[in-house]
Every structure is written in C-alpha cells, then in structure tokens.
Amino acid sequence: GAGVSQSPRYKVAKRGQDVALRCDPISGHVSLFWYQQALGQGPEFLTYFQNEAQLDKSGLPSDRFFAERPEGSVSTLKIQRTQQEDSAVYLCASSYRDSKQFFGPGTRLTVL
Amino acid sequence: TQLLEQSPQFLSIQEGENLTVYCNSSSVFSSLQWYRQEPGEGPVLLVTVVTGGEVKKLKRLTFQFGDARKDSSLHITAAQPGDTGLYLCAGGSNSGYALNFGKGTSLLVTP
Numbered sequence: 001g002a003g004v005s006q007s008p009r010y011k012v013a014k015r016g017q018d019v020a021l022r023c024d025p026i027s028g029h030v031s032l033f034w035y036q037q038a039l040g041q042g043p044e045f046l047t048y049f050q051n052e053a054q055l056d057k058s059g060l061p062s063d064r065f066f067a068e069r070p071e072g073s074v075s076t077l078k079i080q081r082t083q084q085e086d087s088a089v090y091l092c093a094s095s096y097r098d099s100k101q102f103f104g105p106g107t108r109l110t111v112l
Numbered sequence: 113t114q115l116l117e118q119s120p121q122f123l124s125i126q127e128g129e130n131l132t133v134y135c136n137s138s139s140v141f142s143s144l145q146w147y148r149q150e151p152g153e154g155p156v157l158l159v160t161v162v163t164g165g166e167v168k169k170l171k172r173l174t175f176q177f178g179d180a181r182k183d184s185s186l187h188i189t190a191a192q193p194g195d196t197g198l199y200l201c202a203g204g205s206n207s208g209y210a211l212n213f214g215k216g217t218s219l220l221v222t223p
Contacts, residue, residue, distance in 0.1 A: 004154070033210065042116075042200050042213030043155065056207060091154050101211065103154030 002026075004104035006092050012110045013082045021077045021107045025094030032075050033101060034067055035091040043091050049075060082111045115139070116201055116214035124220045128190055133217040135201035136183045142204060144184045145211070146175055149198040191221045 005024045013019050025032050031050055035043035036059075046065070048056040051072035060067070064083075069075040079086055089108050093101040119134050135144065143162045147155035159168050161177035161184060168175045172195075174187040188195055198218050202211040 009152075031209065035211075040215070042202075042215045043211070044213070045205065045210040048207070048209060056210070058207075059210070093154070100157060100160075103156070105153050 004092055004094055004102050006090075006104040006107050008107060009105065010108050010110075012112065014112055015084060016081055018078065018080045019082055019109065021079075021090050021109070023075045023077070023092030023094075023104060025073065025075070025092070026102055027073075028096065029094035029102075030072075030097050031095045031101075032069060033093040033095075034075070034077050035093065036061075037089040037091055037106070039088070046077070046090075079109075082109075084111050087111045116203055116212060118199075118201060118214035118217050120217060121215065122218050122220075124222070125191055127192055127221055127223050129221075130187070130189050131191060131219070132185055132187045133199055133219070134183065134185050135214055137203070138182065139203075140181050142181070144177060144181075145202045146184070146186055147200040147202060147213075149200060149216070150196075155200055188219075191219075193221045193223055195219060196221050 007022045033048050034046040036046050037043040045059040047067045049069045052069050064080045066078045087110050089106040091106045093103045095101045117136050145160045146158045149155040159175045164179045164181045166177045172189045176185045198216045200213050200216045202213045205212040
C-alpha cells in the first residue's frame with residue numbers, strides 16, 4: 001500500500017481483556033514507532049524499532065504493554081489486562097531510517 | 113522531557129479570517145515540525161523549520177522559527193473550512209529519533 005495501515009481501526013475491550021493492535025509500515029521503512037494519543041492531547045512516544053530490534057521502549061507505561069516486530073516489517077502492540085486509563089488512540093509511524101515519519105490512521109481503543 | 117506548550121488550545125473562526133497559533137518551549141530545539149491531524153486520521157507533516165529566524169510559506173500558511181530556536185508560530189491567512197483540524201508542533205527528543213509533541217491547537221473554521 002501507499003501508506004501506513006493499522007488494524008483494527010476501532011477496538012472496544014472489557015477491562016481485564018488482552019488486545020493486539022497491528023501496524024503495517026510503508027514497505028522498505030526501517031524505523032517504526034508507536035505513539036499513544038489520549039483525548040485532547042498530543043501523541044506521546046511509546047517505543048521504537050529499527051528493523052526487528054526494539055531499540056527504545058522507555059515510553060511504555062507499564063509492563064502490561066509489549067511490542068514486537070519479529071521480521072522487521074509488521075509490528076504488533078499488545079496490551080495485557082487492559083485498564084480504563086489505556087483508552088486512547090494508538091498511532092504507528094514509519095520512516096526510512098530516522099527521517100520524516102509517516103503516520104497511520106491509528107487504532108482507537110476504548111476500555112469499558 | 114522537553115516540553116512544548118501550544119496556544120491557544122481551541123480556536124473557532126469564520127472563513128476568511130486570519131489566525132496565528134504558537135508553540136513555545138524553554139528548551140532549544142535543533143528543529144521543529146508542524147503537523148495537521150484531522151479527525152480519525154494520523155498527523156500529517158506540514159513543514160520542518162531548522163534555522164533560527166527561518167520563515168517558510170506553504171500557500172496560505174506561514175511558519176516561523178524563533179531566533180533562539182525555542183519557539184515557533186503558524187499564521188494562516190484567509191482561513192478556509194478545509195483548514196479545520198488539530199495543529200501539532202513537535203520537536204526532537206533527547207533520543208534524537210522520537211518526536212516530542214505539544215498538546216495541539218484545535219482549529220474550527222466555519223463557512
């Protein structure tokens with residue numbers, strides 16, 4: 001595809017459920033980023049991959065959050081035992097190395 | 113964390129009016145970026161300013177980077193309904209690769 005795609009676009013989870021959010025970056029983009037955007041806020045950095053290596057996970061809010069990119073392309077952000085405070089839009093971005101970042105449309109997660 | 117403060121938080125104007133939004137920090141940035149985000153979409157890069165005092169124009173949008181590289185402004189001339197959206201400024205973080213965003217200015221332009 002031409003851009004970054006994310007799925008699902010919307011996810012409703014009951015508190016305590018596990019969720020998995022998928023990101024398909026632009027083909028050939030080495031770098032991949034996950035951001036969390038709470039309502040009325042700007043995006044906040046969660047984690048960064050270069051190819052399959054997770055080089056920075058300092059923004060992950062708790063050990064319930066886990067991200068992987070096993071083949072250096074598609075990435076999955078997993079949240080275990082979801083809590084209401086996890087409700088947000090999760091944005092994925094990719095770039096060719098560390099140049100301009102292209103963002104996907106995001107996954108809106110609502111935890112009831 | 114290098115904080116970026118944006119003002120105003122909300123702005124509602126009529127078509128044809130001019131407006132300016134601001135992005136301020138106490139920290140020096142090597143560059144600042146401006147994004148526009150429409151509902152249900154991810155941010156889209158509008159411009160990157162790099163040099164202190166730099167002015168860049170993109171059609172009716174004028175971006176300025178402060179001399180000390182701590183602040184930036186976005187001026188829109190003759191706003192149109194298509195300009196409606198969330199305007200975000202972002203600077204590089206200490207990591208050098210992650211972006212550090214402000215909270216954004218939500219702009220509504222009514223016909």
